[in-house]
Amino acid sequence: MKILIAGGDGYCGWASALHLSARNHDVTIIDNLIRREWDFEHNLNSLVPICTIDERIQEWFRLTGKKIHFVNVDVTNYSEICKIINCEPKFDALVHFAQQRSAPFSMIDHEHAIRTHINNTVGNMNILWALHEYSPNTHLVKLGTMGEYGTPNIDVEEGFINIEYNGRSDRLPYPKQPGSFYHLTKVSDSDQINFTCRTWKLRATDLNQGIVYGYSTAEVDLSPILANRFDYDHIFGTVLNRFCIQAALGHPLTVYGIGGQTRSFIDIRDTVKCIEIACENPAKLGEYRVFNQFTEMFSVLQLAQLVQQVSENQFNLKCKIAHIKNPRTEKEVHYYNCINTNLCSLGLQPTLLSNETIASLIQLSTKYADRVNLKLIPPQVQWKPDDEETTPNITNGHAH
Amino acid sequence: MKILIAGGDGYCGWASALHLSARNHDVTIIDNLIRREWDFEHNLNSLVPICTIDERIQEWFRLTGKKIHFVNVDVTNYSEICKIINCEPKFDALVHFAQQRSAPFSMIDHEHAIRTHINNTVGNMNILWALHEYSPNTHLVKLGTMGEYGTPNIDVEEGFINIEYNGRSDRLPYPKQPGSFYHLTKVSDSDQINFTCRTWKLRATDLNQGIVYGYSTAEVDLSPILANRFDYDHIFGTVLNRFCIQAALGHPLTVYGIGGQTRSFIDIRDTVKCIEIACENPAKLGEYRVFNQFTEMFSVLQLAQLVQQVSENQFNLKCKIAHIKNPRTEKEVHYYNCINTNLCSLGLQPTLLSNETIASLIQLSTKYADRVNLKLIPPQVQWKPDDEETTPNITNGHAH
Numbered sequence: 001m002k003i004l005i006a007g008g009d010g011y012c013g014w015a016s017a018l019h020l021s022a023r024n025h026d027v028t029i030i031d032n033l034i035r036r037e038w039d040f041e042h043n044l045n046s047l048v049p050i051c052t053i054d055e056r057i058q059e060w061f062r063l064t065g066k067k068i069h070f071v072n073v074d075v076t077n078y079s080e081i082c083k084i085i086n087c088e089p090k091f092d093a094l095v096h097f098a099q100q101r102s103a104p105f106s107m108i109d110h111e112h113a114i115r116t117h118i119n120n121t122v123g124n125m126n127i128l129w130a131l132h133e134y135s136p137n138t139h140l141v142k143l144g145t146m147g148e149y150g151t152p153n154i155d156v157e158e159g160f161i162n163i164e165y166n167g168r169s170d171r172l173p174y175p176k177q178p179g180s181f182y183h184l185t186k187v188s189d190s191d192q193i194n195f196t197c198r199t200w201k202l203r204a205t206d207l208n209q210g211i212v213y214g215y216s217t218a219e220v221d222l223s224p225i226l227a228n229r230f231d232y233d234h235i236f237g238t239v240l241n242r243f244c245i246q247a248a249l250g251h252p253l254t255v256y257g258i259g260g261q262t263r264s265f266i267d268i269r270d271t272v273k274c275i276e277i278a279c280e281n282p283a284k285l286g287e288y289r290v291f292n293q294f295t296e297m298f299s300v301l302q303l304a305q306l307v308q309q310v311s312e313n314q315f316n317l318k319c320k321i322a323h324i325k326n327p328r329t330e331k332e333v334h335y336y337n338c339i340n341t342n343l344c345s346l347g348l349q350p351t352l353l354s355n356e357t358i359a360s361l362i363q364l365s366t367k368y369a370d371r372v373n374l375k376l377i378p379p380q381v382q383w384k385p386d387d388e389e390t391t392p393n394i395t396n397g398h399a400h
Numbered sequence: 401m402k403i404l405i406a407g408g409d410g411y412c413g414w415a416s417a418l419h420l421s422a423r424n425h426d427v428t429i430i431d432n433l434i435r436r437e438w439d440f441e442h443n444l445n446s447l448v449p450i451c452t453i454d455e456r457i458q459e460w461f462r463l464t465g466k467k468i469h470f471v472n473v474d475v476t477n478y479s480e481i482c483k484i485i486n487c488e489p490k491f492d493a494l495v496h497f498a499q500q501r502s503a504p505f506s507m508i509d510h511e512h513a514i515r516t517h518i519n520n521t522v523g524n525m526n527i528l529w530a531l532h533e534y535s536p537n538t539h540l541v542k543l544g545t546m547g548e549y550g551t552p553n554i555d556v557e558e559g560f561i562n563i564e565y566n567g568r569s570d571r572l573p574y575p576k577q578p579g580s581f582y583h584l585t586k587v588s589d590s591d592q593i594n595f596t597c598r599t600w601k602l603r604a605t606d607l608n609q610g611i612v613y614g615y616s617t618a619e620v621d622l623s624p625i626l627a628n629r630f631d632y633d634h635i636f637g638t639v640l641n642r643f644c645i646q647a648a649l650g651h652p653l654t655v656y657g658i659g660g661q662t663r664s665f666i667d668i669r670d671t672v673k674c675i676e677i678a679c680e681n682p683a684k685l686g687e688y689r690v691f692n693q694f695t696e697m698f699s700v701l702q703l704a705q706l707v708q709q710v711s712e713n714q715f716n717l718k719c720k721i722a723h724i725k726n727p728r729t730e731k732e733v734h735y736y737n738c739i740n741t742n743l744c745s746l747g748l749q750p751t752l753l754s755n756e757t758i759a760s761l762i763q764l765s766t767k768y769a770d771r772v773n774l775k776l777i778p779p780q781v782q783w784k785p786d787d788e789e790t791t792p793n794i795t796n797g798h799a800h
């Protein structure tokens with residue numbers, strides 16, 4: 001298949017591009033490399049050093065003889081997007097990762113909220129209009145997030161829910177309760193994609209992805225020049241990756257509040273398989289379908305305890321858990337049960353979180369320990385400045 | 401109360417500003433007068449000629465001795481919005497009408513979709529951030545639309561719905577099915593307002609308004625210089641107003657498709673009362689509440705028949721109904737039952753659609769018949785160009 005990967009220089013996008021290319025798909029990446037600029041702007045760095053996109057692509061060609069094309073394009077630039085989407089032969093699939101994906105980034109201030117909103121929603125609208133005008137057969141595979149649903153007190157279905165109400169019934173879009181300006185953009189994207197599939201007969205798969213953890217994939221591991229980014233900072237670092245780094249450095253694992261927040265998770269090795277499955281089993285024309293792309297649910301405290309066990313048992317590292325004031329406005333105790341049957345029924349065989357994976361991440365962190373800036377770990381962005389109602393600060397001194 | 405009216409030069413905003421000022425509220429209007437530019441750009445004109453905002457305000461002062469303040473501000477300009485919202489004493493209420501409000505306008509092309517999206521969603525975000533930073537006590541009264549809900553097969557509640565599912569239950573945001581890029585902006589606004597009330601403890605009332613009809617209010621009728629706009633064109637004209645103009649001109653009433661589309665309606669005299677009720681009964685801090693602001697439901701065909709009866713019986717005008725190809729993608733036969741108890745329980749006494757109101761609109765149209773450009777009535781914006789599935793074109797020659 002001819003596949004366009006928007007955001008292919010990022011964490012999920014790069015691993016997916018290599019995975020699809022390895023399976024002989026004809027891959028083109030578009031990315032404006034803005035994530036590298038955001039890192040620079042906020043003094044952040046990937047734990048693992050990453051090469052330029054040109055070096056990456058050359059190395060892949062050297063190792064495998066497979067060509068990945070790259071075009072530096074901003075998805076918010078409509079005429080450029082049209083040019084790409086209109087080129088012959090048309091793309092079979094467009095996988096859209098190219099967004100600002102950090103909730104804290106979107107909550108820093110007005111300017112970051114607007115930047116996130118414009119980057120994500122205008123980018124998404126441009127892609128929908130360009131597909132409509134130039135390539136309505138191309139299957140859009142769009143990355144959403146499990147965070148769109150929030151934490152309702154009923155089971156989370158995949159995008160839609162059958163509601164019985166006052167003796168009548170309908171299948172309606174699942175009610176969403178996004179928890180940041182970032183998550184709000186994803187909900188808005190979903191509504192737009194749903195609308196255009198209904199109205200223009202586009203075809204799309206919305207992948208509501210859980211929090212991704214892990215580093216290795218078969219292809220990324222082939223060479224240090226193919227290395228993927230691994231974020232540990234308070235803005236782009238996600239929870240399990242961050243805990244492994246903290247463990248490796250003898251830093252307490254910083255749990256926000258009591259840590260009862262339960263979330264959906266997925267290993268990066270499964271992310272790339274899900275993308276492959278979605279592309280190879282396209283939605284029908286006019287179909288808008290939603291897959292919840294995760295494999296397991298954990299509370300934040302459970303994850304901290306898993307990492308603690310592995311670091312103490314396998315590495316003999318003393319590892320404390322520090323409950324710190326929760327910077328976010330979110331429920332710390334709640335019901336959470338999400339359905340994820342769609343991808344499994346298309347063949348996904350989940351890679352469950354193992355001690356081995358945690359151990360490999362702790363080892364990776366130890367290897368690059370000198371690159372870690374500890375100041376970047378404690379949360380600095382507050383959802384509500386001076387919120388009186390969040391958990392009292394019970395830090396042990398190290399953490400914030 | 402000190403009340404800021406954003407979009408106070410428009411159809412609902414101008415009538416509401418006068419109504420609130422007449423009741424001795426201290427009213428400030430902000431508006432960038434962009435709607436007058438859009439009319440110019442698309443060669444549209446209000447049936448009733450309207451004066452400049454300065455002339456309107458002066459006339460109001462001359463007649464009543466009451467001062468309405470006006471500032472020419474674009475709500476997408478954050479620093480200007482902050483200055484206004486931060487001025488002392490703070491506003492008790494901010495009524496937000498200042499948006500691009502036409503569904504066809506938003507569907508013209510990519511550029512109009514993006515313009516609508518940016519104007520509406522960035523304006524809304526700016527207001528939320530400015531309230532958060534400078535005046536969290538100000539009660540936001542935001543205009544949404546009944547069109548956000550689409551036409552689900554279950555009753556439409558006011559913003560939230562109690563869902564029982566797999567033996568558990570929750571009160572969740574009502575699932576939305578917006579039918580244009582315009583409606584999509586309103587859904588996104590609602591999600592953002594809900595989020596900021598929860599997170600920042602803002603207070604807001606989201607008024608999901610039905611389609612507004614009518615012209616007269618007690619204040620607008622005082623002088624021709626206070627005249628309100630009355631849109632009849634295919635972009636901004638709404639259905640009942642348009643039918644009355646068509647009847648007055650002996651033009652067939654153009655029903656889109658079979659006309660079974662049922663919608664919620666409200667008389668402009670009730671709009672202004674609803675705004676007053678919302679302002680005078682503010683939401684609590686942290687509360688996000690939704691009122692469905694309409695009084696009656698009609699199918700498009702029902703409305704055409706009502707207008708036909710009045711024009712034939714009272715004016716002896718021959719009046720045909722022409723079913724034309726539906727330019728929109730929407731169900732033409734569907735269940736529709738919407739709840740509107742919140743405003744009634746706060747005291748709204750609905751003004752139901754009467755033959756008298758229809759007659760007065762036909763008279764108004766006759767009076768200004770020479771201002772009507774008939775070419776502006778038939779729909780020119782298609783939701784989906786060359787859609788095969790819509791109603792066959794059964795026009796009778798006059799209508800497109």
Ligand SMILES: NC(=O)c1ccc[n+]([C@@H]2O[C@H](COP(=O)([O-])OP(=O)(O)OC[C@H]3O[C@@H](n4cnc5c(N)ncnc54)[C@H](O)[C@@H]3O)[C@@H](O)[C@H]2O)c1
Pocket residue numbers: 006007008009010011012013030031032033034035036073074075076096097098099100101119123143144145146209210211212213229238
């Ligand atoms: N990482 C996770 O845990 C996770 C979880 C759920 C969903 N997702 C979603 O998956 C997608 C990819 O996430 P990631 O972790 O790989 O993020 P990332 O920041 O590593 O990668 C995003 C890439 O998109 C590019 N990009 C951003 N805006 C762009 C624009 N306007 N034009 C062109 N390129 C642009 C960036 O330069 C970057 O290379 C995002 O949409 C994200 O919301 C990620």
Ligand SMILES: NC(=O)c1ccc[n+]([C@@H]2O[C@H](COP(=O)([O-])OP(=O)(O)OC[C@H]3O[C@@H](n4cnc5c(N)ncnc54)[C@H](O)[C@@H]3O)[C@@H](O)[C@H]2O)c1
Pocket residue numbers: 406407408409410411412413430431432433434435436473474475476496497498499500501519523543544545546609610611612613629638
């Ligand atoms: N008229 C209806 O039938 C109807 C129905 C449901 C909801 N509404 C909502 O009520 C509100 C008012 O509708 P209306 O019929 O009075 O529309 P209108 O076009 O007559 O008035 C809107 C006003 O807002 C101003 N405006 C637009 N963008 C602005 C910006 N960026 N900065 C400053 N001012 C700006 C315009 O200049 C105009 O004066 C809208 O939000 C609309 O969506 C209207």
